[in-house]
Amino acid sequence: MTNLCLASASPRRKELLQQLNLDFTVCPSNINEDKFYQLPIEKRAVELAKAKANDVANKQSEGLVIGADTMVVFGNRILEKPRSETDAKEMLSTLSGNKHKVITGVALVNASDKIILTDRGITDVWFRNVKAFEIENYIATGEPMDKAGAYGIQGYGSLFVDKIYGCYYNVVGLPLSVLAKMLEAFGVQVLK
Numbered sequence: 001m002t003n004l005c006l007a008s009a010s011p012r013r014k015e016l017l018q019q020l021n022l023d024f025t026v027c028p029s030n031i032n033e034d035k036f037y038q039l040p041i042e043k044r045a046v047e048l049a050k051a052k053a054n055d056v057a058n059k060q061s062e063g064l065v066i067g068a069d070t071m072v073v074f075g076n077r078i079l080e081k082p083r084s085e086t087d088a089k090e091m092l093s094t095l096s097g098n099k100h101k102v103i104t105g106v107a108l109v110n111a112s113d114k115i116i117l118t119d120r121g122i123t124d125v126w127f128r129n130v131k132a133f134e135i136e137n138y139i140a141t142g143e144p145m146d147k148a149g150a151y152g153i154q155g156y157g158s159l160f161v162d163k164i165y166g167c168y169y170n171v172v173g174l175p176l177s178v179l180a181k182m183l184e185a186f187g188v189q190v191l192k
């Protein structure tokens, strides 16, 4: 049985991985994300996922380590986790009435030989027009503050989403079908 480790502090990622009934431990990474800001948008999520997984894999002698990074992309702008409520308000106003992309980079590292696989999920998300008072009330719930783009599709944020094109789980933080394919490549079958 391969030891699996989720290199993430995200409670959403933990819940999503639990859905697959795999035994795993959680070991959050500790990386400095600053240098990744120079990377082009399309590379950043995968490179961050790789860095998170490698950081944890380098402290282990065996097992498979999963890293992931979720970004909300509007045009050529990346909406990170909001730094303040004002920031969250600005992000939600930007997303209102518009389409954006959610990109989740995933990396899987075999700690014993440091072989690494990467992939990513991309989902288009359409927000309806959200009124200013709804944004205020949403921010008051506290839900936006630890989430990329200042919303959680799995929570009250669902009220703003008209439709999506692509994987739902990718938006929440871990594209499960993409991950399962990567696990298989390392010999871990989810459905046995």
Ligand SMILES: Cc1cn([C@H]2C[C@H](O)[C@@H](COP(=O)(O)OP(=O)(O)OP(=O)(O)O)O2)c(=O)[nH]c1=O
Residues within 6 Å of the ligand: 007, 008, 009, 010, 011, 012, 013, 028, 029, 052, 068, 069, 070, 071, 072, 081, 102, 146, 147, 148, 149, 151, 152, 153, 154, 157, 171, 172, 173
């Ligand atoms: C868009 C969106 C993001 N999110 C969350 C998923 C991620 O936890 C977070 C994006 O931040 P990340 O930097 O990807 O992850 P994290 O800092 O929470 O955890 P770690 O780096 O330790 O793995 O936004 C939702 O929960 N729902 C959503 O609809």
